[in-house]
Amino acid sequence: MSLIEQIDKDYIAAYKAKDDVKKAVLRHLKTAIKNRMVDGGGEVTDEDVLDLVAKQIKQRKDAIEQYESAGRPELAEKEAVEIVALSGYMPPELSSEELEAAVEKAIAELGASSIKDMGKVMQAITAAHKGQFDGKVLSGLVRSRLS
Known part of the structure; x- marks a missing residue:
C-alpha cells in the first residue's frame, strides 16, 4: 500500500471516529499532495509524500517556537499534537x-x-x-x- 493510499485510509478512519485534529491534519496533507501533483504535472511518489510530511512537521515545530515565545502554550500544545499525528508517516528517527x-x-x-x-x-x-x-x-x- 502506498503512502497516499494509507493517508486516504487514515483520513476516512479519522472522519468516522470524529477525530477532528487528525482529520484536519490529514486534510491539510492531502491538499499539499494534490498541490504537488498539479505543480509537478504527474504522479507523486512516496518519497515526495515524505518530503511533504517532513516540511509540515518542520512548519509546526517553527510555529511551536513562535507560540511559546508569544506566551501561547495552548496553541503550542495543539501544534505538538499535530506533529504526533504526522510523525506516524515518517520513517523511524535514527538514535x-x-x-x-x-x-x-x-x-x-x-x-x-x-x-x-x-x-x-x-x-x-x-x-x-x-x-x-x-x-x-x-x-x-x-x-x-x-x-
Whole structure:
C-alpha cells in the first residue's frame, strides 16, 4: 500500500471516529499532495509524500517556537499534537549513536578532513537516511567532527 493510499485510509478512519485534529491534519496533507501533483504535472511518489510530511512537521515545530515565545502554550500544545499525528508517516528517527556512526562512515568514505567538506558529508548522509534525523542536529554533529 502506498503512502497516499494509507493517508486516504487514515483520513476516512479519522472522519468516522470524529477525530477532528487528525482529520484536519490529514486534510491539510492531502491538499499539499494534490498541490504537488498539479505543480509537478504527474504522479507523486512516496518519497515526495515524505518530503511533504517532513516540511509540515518542520512548519509546526517553527510555529511551536513562535507560540511559546508569544506566551501561547495552548496553541503550542495543539501544534505538538499535530506533529504526533504526522510523525506516524515518517520513517523511524535514527538514535544519536546511529547518527554519529553514519557521520563517521560518511567522513571516512569521502575522506573529508575540513569544514569545506561539510556539504558533501551532509549530502551523503541525507541520501542514505532521508527523513530519519533532524537537520540541525546533523549539521552540528558534522561541524564538530570536521573542525
